[in-house]
Structures are given as structure tokens and as C-alpha cells.
Amino acid sequence: MSVPLAFIPTRAAALARLQEFLPIAGRYATDRNFVRPGHPNISRLSPWVQKRLLLEQEIVDAARARWPFETVEKFVQEVYWRTYWKGWLEQRPEAWSRWVEAVARLRDALSAGQRSTLEAALAGRTGIAGFDDWTKELVATGYLHNHARMWFASIWIFTLKLPWELGAAFFYEHLLDGDVASNTLSWRWVAGLQTPGKTYVAKADNIAHYTDGDHAPQASQLASAPFAIKEEPLPKVVAWTEDPAQLASLKTYERLGLWVHPEDLAVEQGELAGLKIQTINASWPKPIVKKAGWSEAVATLTQAALSDGTSRAAAHFGADVSAEPADDLSVAIVDWAQKHQLKRVVAYRPFVGPWLAEARAIESALAQAGITFTWRRRAWDSRHFPHATRGYFPFWESIKSAG
Numbered sequence: 001m002s003v004p005l006a007f008i009p010t011r012a013a014a015l016a017r018l019q020e021f022l023p024i025a026g027r028y029a030t031d032r033n034f035v036r037p038g039h040p041n042i043s044r045l046s047p048w049v050q051k052r053l054l055l056e057q058e059i060v061d062a063a064r065a066r067w068p069f070e071t072v073e074k075f076v077q078e079v080y081w082r083t084y085w086k087g088w089l090e091q092r093p094e095a096w097s098r099w100v101e102a103v104a105r106l107r108d109a110l111s112a113g114q115r116s117t118l119e120a121a122l123a124g125r126t127g128i129a130g131f132d133d134w135t136k137e138l139v140a141t142g143y144l145h146n147h148a149r150m151w152f153a154s155i156w157i158f159t160l161k162l163p164w165e166l167g168a169a170f171f172y173e174h175l176l177d178g179d180v181a182s183n184t185l186s187w188r189w190v191a192g193l194q195t196p197g198k199t200y201v202a203k204a205d206n207i208a209h210y211t212d213g214d215h216a217p218q219a220s221q222l223a224s225a226p227f228a229i230k231e232e233p234l235p236k237v238v239a240w241t242e243d244p245a246q247l248a249s250l251k252t253y254e255r256l257g258l259w260v261h262p263e264d265l266a267v268e269q270g271e272l273a274g275l276k277i278q279t280i281n282a283s284w285p286k287p288i289v290k291k292a293g294w295s296e297a298v299a300t301l302t303q304a305a306l307s308d309g310t311s312r313a314a315a316h317f318g319a320d321v322s323a324e325p326a327d328d329l330s331v332a333i334v335d336w337a338q339k340h341q342l343k344r345v346v347a348y349r350p351f352v353g354p355w356l357a358e359a360r361a362i363e364s365a366l367a368q369a370g371i372t373f374t375w376r377r378r379a380w381d382s383r384h385f386p387h388a389t390r391g392y393f394p395f396w397e398s399i400k401s402a403g
């Protein structure tokens with residue numbers, strides 16, 4: 001098992017890790033697939049960027065400033081995978097809602113045999129070299145290397161024949177970078193649902209090679225061929241975009257309330273930074289941990305990250321902060337907005353997932369109280385999301401051709 005990762009949920013720690021990684025970024029393309037103790041050859045930036053304690057733009061700019069583009073193209077491409085998955089899910093949100101619905105249903109519907117396989121998988125006692133160690137590593141550290149995530153998901157689905165939805169739930173429970181889009185859609189990709197006809201089958205020799213022989217399952221222990229998993233096609237929706245009328249009415253001199261949530265914790269950078277914020281709400285909705293299915297470690301870390309982002313926002317805007325944990329966040333936000341006599345609240349719009357569900361409830365509660373809720377979206381997302389309609393490579397070409 002790898003050494004536990006030290007992950008401090010602050011922007012300062014994110015920037016320090018980025019600086020530490022930049023000299024290594026030049027070797028990323030050749031070394032990134034090797035899964036080594038302590039994960040020295042990858043950035044390990046995902047828990048920070050997932051909470052936007054660090055912005056994708058900052059990572060790409062820093063990598064490109066330090067190295068010629070060709071040297072870091074692979075790394076930059078990986079950073080954009082995150083954007084691609086998010087943009088894709090915004091256009092097919094049912095991939096998330098179906099998964100949420102399936103997790104509860106499938107847990108109750110397992111056969112006795114599947115139940116004991118699931119228990120063995122979750123306890124790290126399947127006897128499959130590598131798989132059992134990754135289970136323990138994930139629970140102990142909240143992190144797994146990308147290659148280990150792919151092998152794990154493949155063995156879960158095709159060797160253990162467990163529903164992919166339950167594997168995705170296990171990851172989402174424990175990953176400190178747990179992200180609805182990257183996680184759900186990567187599991188779907190391994191299962192062959194994301195790119196129809198294309199599955200990912202883990203091979204024993206590939207695992208042995210890329211773990212320097214640390215994990216050497218027997219070929220006979222792993223499924224040698226995938227099987228097809230079917231689903232109804234996902235409906236495509238018109239994704240949310242910023243409303244020009246709302247933007248035009250948002251004045252920099254207006255006194256506003258700001259809602260800060262853990263999907264964007266660098267609000268002092270970017271679109272909202274120039275506004276005149278009177279007061280900030282960063283209350284933690286107590287029921288979200290159970291609803292989302294997060295481990296205690298994920299919940300604790302997310303709250304600590306929220307606290308770091310809120311402190312920086314408060315210092316930047318010179319605004320006071322309300323951050324009492326709330327049984328119902330929408331009620332708490334309306335109370336706070338009324339107490340401060342706010343006419344408008346602004347926030348970055350959360351992405352498809354549990355924070356968007358909170359945001360929708362807040363929006364309707366504020367509307368009932370006669371208070372406007374104005375969403376913003378970062379230019380990065382507005383620019384790239386519309387291109388995430390088909391596969392990754394047309395998406396990447398759209399970025400490259402824009403320079």
C-alpha cells in the first residue's frame with residue numbers, strides 16, 4: 001500500500017503543490033501511467049482543483065509557462081478531461097440522476113452471492129493482488145492513481161460482476177477529489193456505456209508492468225473479455241448558460257449577498273471578484289453528507305476547504321460571514337438575506353450534482369421571498385462546455401485550434 005498522502009485543504013497548499021510539481025511536469029507524459037508508492041510522478045492536484053481552491057486555468061498557465069507546449073501537452077490534455085466530463089454531464093444530467101436512483105435500488109436487489117462478493121470487495125479480501133490493496137488505499141488515504149482507478153473499476157465490473165453503480169458509489173464515498181462528473185462518467189466509460197462498444201478490460205501483465213511488479217495478479221484471476229451492459233439512451237438537454245439580462249442588471253456598485261459553496265472556493269479570483277459584496281453566507285447543509293453518501297473524511301475535508309475559501313472571500317470583499325450549519329440551507333439563506341435586507345444574492349452556479357440540488361432549493365426559496373438569485377459561471381466553463389458534445393478528441397481539437 002502507498003504512503004498516505006498529506007492533503008491540506010487550503011489554496012495556499014494547492015499553490016505550493018503546483019510549484020512543487022512543475023519541474024516534474026516535463027516527465028509526466030512518459031511517467032504518468034506508473035503507479036508508484038507516494039505517487040511521485042503525477043500532480044495530485046485533483047482534490048484542490050475539484051473544489052476550485054485552484055483553477056484549471058492556473059494549472060494550465062503555469063505548466064505552459066514552465067515548459068514548451070509539446071512537452072506538457074499530455075498533462076494539459078488531462079486537466080481538460082475534467083472540463084470535458086463536466087461539460088458533457090451538464091448536457092446529459094440524467095447520467096447522474098439515474099446513477100443516484102440506481103445505487104439505492106441495486107443495493108437492495110443484490111443476490112446472496114453478489115452480496116458476499118460486494119462485502120469481500122469493500123473489505124479488500126477478494127484475493128486479487130492489487131485490487132485488495134487499492135480498496136484499502138482508497139479508504140485510508142481518499143486517493144487512488146488514475147491507472148489504479150481504471151483497473152479497479154474494470155475488475156469490479158467484469159471480474160467480480162458487481163454493478164458499476166455501486167463501485168462508483170464506493171469511490172464517491174471515499175475520494176477526496178470525488179467529483180460527480182469525473183467519477184460517474186469514468187465508471188460509465190470503463191463499463192462501455194460512455195463510448196458505446198468501447199470497454200476497458202484490466203490485464204494482469206499491464207498491472208504488473210505499471211506497478212513495477214508490486215502487484216501481480218494471475219491472468220486467470222481476471223476476466224479476459226468484457227460483456228455488454230445496456231441502457232436506455234440518455235436524453236440530451238439544453239444546458240444552462242448565463243442569462244444576459246441578469247448579468248446586465250448586476251451592477252458592481254450594488255450591495256449584494258454572496259453564497260459560497262465547495263464547488264468554487266476561489267471567488268476572490270474571476271467573475272465575482274469586482275462586485276460589492278455586503279455579506280457572505282457559507283452555511284453547511286447538515287443533510288448533504290448523508291444524501292451524497294460521503295465518508296466522514298470527505299465531509300470533514302470539504303468543510304475545512306469551505307472555511308478556507310470563505311475566509312479569503314471575507315478578506316477580499318471586507319464582508320461579514322454567516323456560516324452556521326443548517327438543517328435546511330434554503331431556509332437559512334432566506335433568513336440571512338432578510339436579516340441583511342438583501343435584494344439580490346449571487347453565486348457561482350454549482351455543477352450537476354448534490355450542490356446543484358441545494359442551489360435549486362435556495363433559488364426557489366429566495367424567489368418566494370422576492371429576492372433575486374443571480375448565477376455566474378466562469379468564462380472557462382462557458383467557453384468549453386458547449387464543445388463537450390461528442391467524444392474527447394473533437395473537444396480537444398476545439399481547444400487546440402483556439403490556441
Ligand SMILES: Cc1cc2nc3c(=O)[nH]c(=O)nc-3n(C[C@H](O)[C@H](O)[C@H](O)COP(=O)(O)OP(=O)(O)OC[C@H]3O[C@@H](n4cnc5c(N)ncnc54)[C@H](O)[C@@H]3O)c2cc1C
Nearest residue numbers: 042043044045046078079082146149177178179182183186
Ligand atoms: C473510475 C474513475 C473514477 C474517477 N473519479 C474521479 C473523481 O471523482 N474526481 C476526479 O477529480 N477525478 C476522477 N477520475 C479521474 C482521474 O483519475 C483523477 O482526476 C486523477 O487520478 C487525479 O490525480 P492527479 O491530480 O494526480 O492527476 P494528474 O494526472 O496529475 O492530472 C492533472 C489534473 O487533470 C485532471 N485529470 C487527470 N486525469 C483525468 C481524468 N481521467 N478525468 C478527469 N480529469 C482528469 C484532474 O483534475 C487532475 O488533478 C476518475 C478516473 C476513473 C478511471
